[in-house]
Amino acid sequence: MEQTYCREPNNELIPTHIGCRKCSLRPVMYGDVGWLKLLISEGKVAEYLLRNSSFADVMAEENDAGEAVNMAIITAEGEPAGFVSALPVIDRSPAMPRWMLEFAVAERFERRGFATEAVGALSDYLLGRFALPKVVADVCDANTGALDVVRKCGFARPESRLAYMNYRHVRQGMRYHWYRMQPGRRALYFAKGLQYYRSRRFVDAAQMWYEALAYPRCEGTPYCDSLILANIGMAYSSAGWYVQARSFLERAAVMAEDSGYIELELMWIARQTGM
Numbered sequence: 001m002e003q004t005y006c007r008e009p010n011n012e013l014i015p016t017h018i019g020c021r022k023c024s025l026r027p028v029m030y031g032d033v034g035w036l037k038l039l040i041s042e043g044k045v046a047e048y049l050l051r052n053s054s055f056a057d058v059m060a061e062e063n064d065a066g067e068a069v070n071m072a073i074i075t076a077e078g079e080p081a082g083f084v085s086a087l088p089v090i091d092r093s094p095a096m097p098r099w100m101l102e103f104a105v106a107e108r109f110e111r112r113g114f115a116t117e118a119v120g121a122l123s124d125y126l127l128g129r130f131a132l133p134k135v136v137a138d139v140c141d142a143n144t145g146a147l148d149v150v151r152k153c154g155f156a157r158p159e160s161r162l163a164y165m166n167y168r169h170v171r172q173g174m175r176y177h178w179y180r181m182q183p184g185r186r187a188l189y190f191a192k193g194l195q196y197y198r199s200r201r202f203v204d205a206a207q208m209w210y211e212a213l214a215y216p217r218c219e220g221t222p223y224c225d226s227l228i229l230a231n232i233g234m235a236y237s238s239a240g241w242y243v244q245a246r247s248f249l250e251r252a253a254v255m256a257e258d259s260g261y262i263e264l265e266l267m268w269i270a271r272q273t274g275m
Helices: 030-040 043-048 055-065 114-129 144-152 185-198 202-212 225-239 242-255 260-273
Strands: 003-005 023-027 069-075 080-092 095-105 134-140 175-181
Touching: 023 114, 030 043, 030 055, 030 080, 055 069, 055 080, 069 114, 080 114, 095 114, 114 134, 114 144, 114 175, 134 144, 175 185, 185 202, 185 225, 202 225, 225 242, 225 260, 242 260
Parallel strands: 095 134
Antiparallel strands: 003 080, 023 069, 069 080, 080 095, 134 175
């Protein structure tokens, strides 16, 4: 599945401070590299975090370049306890913009509520500040501490058939993309359609996206009619329902600002069917 990296946030939009009850968040700075490297290479963090210690070298650079929102978790006493990081990405097949969230807390600060408050606060900020409507945390079943955090923060787990295994971290077992979304019926139906599509239930996905069209688009969300119509067409095409696919794709192409990928799919259908 192709992913591209969005550049929506920039250093002017990254918050300078997010207050929590037990801790606070501030942007990761270049002076944080030392303790971040120690954190990422220790015990449970090294075992479960998908990225290695080189991640510490680029967090401040990503903040400055507007490529991510990387925040340090600071205790009330001023000690760095961990980090929470959000990277904006978009899947192209089908389109689904989202934030990918990673977080870690040093073992000596575990079970004090810092991770839960940090993940909850940053998720609230992202969903309230930016147009990307979904925050996703990639968590393996073995990481019980992280599972407790995402559950407490209101994340939902997709259906079991959408689990996967990271080939670089096979020993961690099955992983799920736990998610939180902006409110709105259109967004909820869109997300359900995406789950069906990834399960190869293409007709069910198309029907769910069609249901989404019945609800208004919430301001600031990317779920425009042309995007949904294009996804319906792609789903029907994947199911081999080419007549229906062409109908929805042609409607989407008229409405979309960028219809290049839609035209490519229509050309592919024409070659397959002679229509």
